[in-house]
Every structure is written in structure tokens, then in C-alpha cells.
Amino acid sequence: MLKGHQTWVFASKPVIRSASAIGGPFEAKGPIAEDFDTLHSDLMIGQDSWEKAERTLLEEACDKAIEKAGLTKETINFFLSGDLMNQIVSSSFGARTLTIPFLGLFGACSTSMEGLALAALMVDSQSAEYVLAATCSHNASAEKQYRYPTEYGSQKPPTAQWTATASGAAVVSANGEGLRVTSATIGRVVDMGLKDPFNMGGAMAPAALNTIEAHFRDRQLPYDYYDLVVTGDLGRVGHSILSELLPKHQIEIPLDRYQDCGIILYGDNPDVWSGASGCGCSAAVTYGHLLRKMKEGTWKKILVVATGALLSPLSYQQGESIPCIAHAVSIETE
Amino acid sequence: MLKGHQTWVFASKPVIRSASAIGGPFEAKGPIAEDFDTLHSDLMIGQDSWEKAERTLLEEACDKAIEKAGLTKETINFFLSGDLMNQIVSSSFGARTLTIPFLGLFGACSTSMEGLALAALMVDSQSAEYVLAATCSHNASAEKQYRYPTEYGSQKPPTAQWTATASGAAVVSANGEGLRVTSATIGRVVDMGLKDPFNMGGAMAPAALNTIEAHFRDRQLPYDYYDLVVTGDLGRVGHSILSELLPKHQIEIPLDRYQDCGIILYGDNPDVWSGASGCGCSAAVTYGHLLRKMKEGTWKKILVVATGALLSPLSYQQGESIPCIAHAVSIETE
Known part of the structure; x- marks a missing residue:
């Protein structure tokens, strides 16, 4: 790897052998409801706490992905997972069930692509x-945490986002049929000094810019290489900011090819103000919606840039600004 | 990789090019004080909150490791870090400083070897x-979190452990002089149903057993292969339990070669009851003390089995038992 580079190009192009998306009742009313494998009508997912409900979503997504891959959990070598809960208990308890x-x-909402990047590397x-x-x-x-x-019933400003009740999972393998993971760019932490936790899209947009810039530089690709560049969960506010920042930084990605999972x-x-957020947002949109559209031929090459706001309630209360990160993974048709 | 295997054997034997350990005032009074690069006399580390103090320890450990490697931060490709704070803010803010x-x-106190394993893999x-x-x-x-x-001034039972005020860092590289990372075993979550957060050594011992068993099975090594097998932070209680479990499971590691970083x-x-714990414990003991003793020739081959209790205060309050994990990394002289 060259000095200063932060992108892995995967020579063997690992296969996304299967992927799954599980959602809650609110997601069931959205425009991509048909792209979920399972949609729960009960926000409690049959559990007696929100935390157990979240863990159940994750376990269902994992089970579904393994089943769709035609595998059993005993054949999976490693499980990579993280979430927003303190000490990532959803993932740890999920890992207990999966064994x-x-x-x-932990990459906050960038965890989806942090996991996919490391899975492809392995x-x-x-x-x-x-x-x-x-x-x-x-x-x-x-909301509780x-x-x-x-x-x-606290009111929120229009820059706020709605945490998705969702989980997404993918099985990556060396062989088999499917879309392929061709490269991954690991992001740096970028913090422009924003302190408002109700404007995370604004805080995260510069981190997405930084990673997109690094990705095209490291891979030396033309800016119109991808049919779609999609950020994780910048929402309308962050999408609008990044749409301004890209041309200002001479990153001439055609803006009609730039979308955001949070939108x-x-x-x-x-009702969701600026849009969706949460680890499950980019995971479910990518593994449900985007991969389906790729399989249908809408896009042949996409770059998913999952964004994460790495704050904690305590760091905010102590007056800190919001450190942000973005990890990018390219997925291409064979 | 064979089905059911969970161990990476690193053909190129990546080099631990440098390592560092930073500690606080209590660590300065301990038996391995001389193995720290820096020992702070002030528990606040010159900061105005415990959280910033912790972050400063991490930043100092990273700076020191980079300096000792004769490198600059611009030459380092990736930074892998985690900690116990909610949303791993020590690491995320440290990553902001390091860029x-x-x-x-996140692997709780197993994070030290989770990071070293992934670094060696990369x-x-x-x-x-x-x-x-x-x-x-x-x-x-x-304590606060x-x-x-x-x-x-709450009292603690004798099974409790003392969270170390410490940080450890290592630079892993393809070339250069130094001890070598030869393999790593990624652990499964093991939960034997223990619910007492003041007996984490007891809870974690079966996870250490599981990973040690997998390591020797996957590598097909004799049980006396290592000069030292050292667990992360089982403390006296967990060390004693594992010393009983190993022979019961026919894992005939000579017990005079088995130690614990928490002891x-x-x-x-x-004053520390059963011993030390915390992410900084196995990191500082390994990167400070153990590597020094290896360089001096005391041991040629060691296996560090970092253990982690993956609970959160909330999971405990909700009546959950403690999911535990251990990751093992072997370090050998050239």
C-alpha cells in the first residue's frame, strides 16, 4: 500500500453472496418497503424492551442472510457487527446467539460499510x-439512550433525523454468484467544530467529502465512474451541503448520480424532518434496496459512503464538537 | 481457511516495530512501573474531566509508539482502537487528533488483541x-460510567477488579526489527449465565478457555509450545478458575507457564481485590512488560489471550447475564 493511501482494492472481488434487510412498522410505510425481507408491525418486535427488540432485528437479519446464502452459521468464519447501543450490546448479545x-x-452509522470493508478484506x-x-x-x-x-414529546428542529428501526446483514464469500465488492476506503475523523446533535447531517457531510476525495484519488478513477454514489445518512440537510461541497472541491461527480440513504x-x-439515520439506515437501504436495483440492472457500479457521527451524549454534554467519519465501499456487477 | 477454524496464521510474521505503555499514579506504585514509558502523578493527566484524561493517555501512547517506531503519523495507514467509554469516545477523539x-x-478489555490481530492481518x-x-x-x-x-465510597466484594488507568499502543509493520505476530485466534461469545458485574474474572474465564482450546486445535500445537500463556484480565479469581478448567478440558498447558495481566x-x-481490569490492563502489560521480558530473552514465544466482558450497565440492570469473549495473539522471537 502506498504511503498516504487509505483504499483497499480487492483483486479477487469478493462476492456478496446474500444480503438481508429487516424493518419496523414505520419503515413498512416508506417508499422502499418492498425491499425488506421482513417488516414488523410491532415496534417491540415481540420483546419486552427496546434493546431486546433491536437485538432481535439484528438476529433476524443475520439468520435471513445466512439462510439466503444457502449456508449454516457453522460455516461462517467470522461475524462483524456493531451498533449504537452503549458497549454495542445488540451486537454482542447477537453474537452470543449466533456463536x-x-x-x-463501532463506527456509529458508518458501521455498515466498516463491516463490509473488513469482511471483504478477510x-x-x-x-x-x-x-x-x-x-x-x-x-x-x-431516542432513549x-x-x-x-x-x-420534545420537539425537534428541521435539521434532526429519524433513527431507523432496521437491520441489514450480508454474507461475503470468495466464490458464488452475486454482486462484488471491488474496493473500500477507510475514512479519517473529520470535525469541523459543529456541536449540534440535532444537525448530524451537517456535521457529517465534510467527513463524506473527505472519504470520497480519498477514494477517487487512491483509485485514480474518473468522477463519473460510478452510476451511483450514495451517502449513508446525511439526510436532506447533509445531502444539500455535500452537493455544494463536491463541486467546490473539484470533485465533479454528476449530481444526478448522487443520492443519500437517509432520504x-x-x-x-x-415526519422524519431531514431524513433517516442510524446504523440500520445505510445497512437496510444498501442490502435491501440498492442491491435489488443493481440486480435489476438500474446501476452496474455503486459507491456506498456510510457516514457516522462519533459523539456520545456525554461528549456533547461536556461541550465537545462532533467527530465524524465515513467509510466507502464500491459494489460492482460482475 | 478451513470450515470451523477461527485462527489466522500470518505467513509473513508481521513485526511489532514499536510499542508503548502509559500509566497513572496508581500504576506507578505497582511492580511493573519500570515498564511504562510515561507514568503520570496526576490522575487527571492535566485535563479537566476523567474522559479527557483517558483520551490523553491514549494520545500519548499513540504518539510514543509512532516516535519509537521512527515514523510520523502520516506514514501510518490505519489506526485501530477501541475503549470502554460509551460510543468509544476516547478512541474517536484520539483518532481526530491523529488524523x-x-x-x-469494541471488544471491552479484549480490544487490545482484537486490534493487534486485525493490524497483523492487514x-x-x-x-x-x-x-x-x-x-x-x-x-x-x-467507575463513573x-x-x-x-x-x-461504595464497598466492593473480593471478586471485584480495579480498572487500570493505562494505555498501550503498538505499530505493526511488514518489515523492520522486532518481535513478530505469528497468529491470532478470534473468539466466540461465551456466556455461562453469570450475572454479577463484580465477578467479571469468573464470567470471562470460560471465554478464555474456549479461545485457548480453539487456538491449539486450529494451529495443532503441543500444549507446551508457548513459554508463556497470559490471559488479559481475569484477576486472581478468574486465573484460579481457568487453572482448574484447563486440565479438566485436557488442555495440558503447564500451569507454571500460565499468568494473568490482571495479576x-x-x-x-x-487494594485492587481480585486484580486489575480495563482495556488498558492487557495492553500496557503486554506492550510494556511482556515485550521487554521477551526482548531480554525470558520468553521466546508467548500467547496473549485478552478477555472482555461485553455487558453494559443497562444490560445488567435489565437482568441479562454477561456475554464474554477472548481474542488470542501469539508473539514470537524471530
Whole structure:
């Protein structure tokens, strides 16, 4: 790897052998509802706490991905997962159920592509035959942990986002049929000094810019190489900021080819303010919606740039600004 | 990789080009004080919060490891780090300061070896030239987050452990002089149903057993292959349990070659109850003490089995048992 480079190009092009998306009742009303494998009508997912509901989403997504791959959990070498809960308990308890050797990750909402990047690295380097990468989030568990009790009915500004109740998982393998992971760019932490946790799209947009810039530089690709560049969960506010920043930085990605998972998941619904967020957002949109459209031929090459705001409620309370990151993974048709 | 296997054997034997250990005032009174690069006399590390103190420890450990490697941060391809704080803010804010492309990890006190294993994988697969792996913990930030306000003066049972105020970092590279990372075994989550967060050594011992068993099985090594097998932070209670479990499971590691970082760090000090714990414990003991003894020739081959209790205060309050994990990395003289 060249000095200063931060992109892995996977010579063997690992296969996304299967992928799954599980959602909640609110996701079931959205424009991409048909792209979920399972949609729950009950926000509690049959459990007695929001945290157990979130964990159940993750376990269902993992089970579904393994089943769709035609595998059993015993054949999966490693499970890579992270989530927003303190000490990533959704993932750790999910790993207990799965009993697959487990590497816990934390990249906030960038975890989806952090996991996919590492899964592809392991398969490409023949360090694993099958790797399961997953992540999840739950609207109510996130509100409870990060913000106010929902019973309090606090109002939010239009820059706020709605944490998705969703989970997405993928099985990456050295062989088989499917779309291929061709490269991954690991992001740096970028912090432009923003301190408002109700404007995470604004805070994260510069991190997405930084990673996109690094990706095209490292791979030396023309800016119109991808049919679609999609950010993780910048929402309408962040999408609009990044749409301005890209041309200002001479990154001439055709703006009609730039979308955001945080807008795709709920469409124009004004109830979600700026759009969707949460680890489950980019995971479910990518593994459900985007891969389906790729299989249908809408796009042949996409770059998924999952964004994460690495704050904690405590770092915010102590007056810190929001450190942000983005990891990018390219997925291409054979 | 064979089905059911969970061990990477690194053909190129990546080099631990440098390593560092930073500690606090309590660590300065311990038996391995001379093995730290820096020992702070002030528990606040000159900061105005415990959280910033912890982050500063991490940043110092990283700076010191990079300096000792004769490198600059611009030459490091990736930074792998995690910690115990909610949303691993010590690591994320440290990554903001370092500006090295960052992968956030969470494995509780197993994070030290999770990071070293992934760093070695990246170097071995030529996916990086230099990788920095680090972790940290701080006694007061951990007490604040996980337990009671220290001002409350709550008593603890003899099975409890003392979270280390320490950080350890290592630079792994494809070339150069130094000890070598020869293999790594990624652990499964093991949960024997224990629910007492004041007996994490007891909870984690079966996870260590599981990973040690997998390591020797996957590598097909004789049980006396290593000069030292050292667990991360089982403390006296967990060390004693594992010393009983190993022969019961026909894992005939000579028990005089089995030690625990949680005992090494503070020796016989009764003030720490069962011993040390925290992400910084196995990191500082390994990167400070153990590597020094290896360089001096005391041991030629060691296996570091870092253990982690993957609970959260909330999972405990909700009546869950403690999911545990252990990751093992072998370090050998050339």
C-alpha cells in the first residue's frame, strides 16, 4: 500500500453472496418497503424492551442472510457487527446467539460499510471463506439512550433525523454468484467544530467529502465512474451541503448520480424532518434496496459512503464538537 | 481457511516495530512501573474531566509508539482502537487528533488483541504497510460510567477488579526489527449465565478457555509450545478458575507457564481485590512488560489471550447475564 493511501482494492472481488434487510412498522410505510425481507408491525418486535427488540432485528437479519446464502452459521468464519447501543450490546448479545467468532466494531452509522470493508478484506486475503457483516438500530432504543424520553414529546428542529428501526446483514464469500465488492476506503475523523446533535447531517457531510476525495484519488478513477454514489445518512440537510461541497472541491461527480440513504428510506415524509439515520439506515437501504436495483440492472457500479457521527451524549454534554467519519465501499456487477 | 477454524496464521510474521505503555499514579506504585514509558502523578493527566484524561493517555501512547517506531503519523495507514467509554469516545477523539484513517473497535478489555490481530492481518495481507493498534482505560471514567460515584465510597466484594488507568499502543509493520505476530485466534461469545458485574474474572474465564482450546486445535500445537500463556484480565479469581478448567478440558498447558495481566499489573496489592481490569490492563502489560521480558530473552514465544466482558450497565440492570469473549495473539522471537 502506498504511503498516504487509505483504499483497499480487492483483486479477487469478493462476492456478496446474500444480503438481508429487516424493518419496523414505520419503515413498512416508506417508499422502499418492498425491499425488506421482513417488516414488523410491532415496534417491540415481540420483546419486552427496546434493546431486546433491536437485538432481535439484528438476529433476524443475520439468520435471513445466512439462510439466503444457502449456508449454516457453522460455516461462517467470522461475524462483524456493531451498533449504537452503549458497549454495542445488540451486537454482542447477537453474537452470543449466533456463536460465530466475533469482532465487535463501532463506527456509529458508518458501521455498515466498516463491516463490509473488513469482511471483504478477510475474504480477499483468504483469511476467511465466509464472513457475515451486520448492523442495526432501533428508533426507540436510540431516542432513549441519546435524547429525551419519548413520552416527554420534545420537539425537534428541521435539521434532526429519524433513527431507523432496521437491520441489514450480508454474507461475503470468495466464490458464488452475486454482486462484488471491488474496493473500500477507510475514512479519517473529520470535525469541523459543529456541536449540534440535532444537525448530524451537517456535521457529517465534510467527513463524506473527505472519504470520497480519498477514494477517487487512491483509485485514480474518473468522477463519473460510478452510476451511483450514495451517502449513508446525511439526510436532506447533509445531502444539500455535500452537493455544494463536491463541486467546490473539484470533485465533479454528476449530481444526478448522487443520492443519500437517509432520504431514500422514508422519501418525502415530513415526519422524519431531514431524513433517516442510524446504523440500520445505510445497512437496510444498501442490502435491501440498492442491491435489488443493481440486480435489476438500474446501476452496474455503486459507491456506498456510510457516514457516522462519533459523539456520545456525554461528549456533547461536556461541550465537545462532533467527530465524524465515513467509510466507502464500491459494489460492482460482475 | 478451513470450515470451523477461527485462527489466522500470518505467513509473513508481521513485526511489532514499536510499542508503548502509559500509566497513572496508581500504576506507578505497582511492580511493573519500570515498564511504562510515561507514568503520570496526576490522575487527571492535566485535563479537566476523567474522559479527557483517558483520551490523553491514549494520545500519548499513540504518539510514543509512532516516535519509537521512527515514523510520523502520516506514514501510518490505519489506526485501530477501541475503549470502554460509551460510543468509544476516547478512541474517536484520539483518532481526530491523529488524523490517521480509523477503524473503531469494541471488544471491552479484549480490544487490545482484537486490534493487534486485525493490524497483523492487514500487514500480512499487504493491505497496509504500517498499522497502529491501541486501547486505553481510566479508573475514574470507568467507575463513573459503570458503577457508583467514587465519592459515594461504595464497598466492593473480593471478586471485584480495579480498572487500570493505562494505555498501550503498538505499530505493526511488514518489515523492520522486532518481535513478530505469528497468529491470532478470534473468539466466540461465551456466556455461562453469570450475572454479577463484580465477578467479571469468573464470567470471562470460560471465554478464555474456549479461545485457548480453539487456538491449539486450529494451529495443532503441543500444549507446551508457548513459554508463556497470559490471559488479559481475569484477576486472581478468574486465573484460579481457568487453572482448574484447563486440565479438566485436557488442555495440558503447564500451569507454571500460565499468568494473568490482571495479576501482573498490581502484584499482591490487596487494594485492587481480585486484580486489575480495563482495556488498558492487557495492553500496557503486554506492550510494556511482556515485550521487554521477551526482548531480554525470558520468553521466546508467548500467547496473549485478552478477555472482555461485553455487558453494559443497562444490560445488567435489565437482568441479562454477561456475554464474554477472548481474542488470542501469539508473539514470537524471530
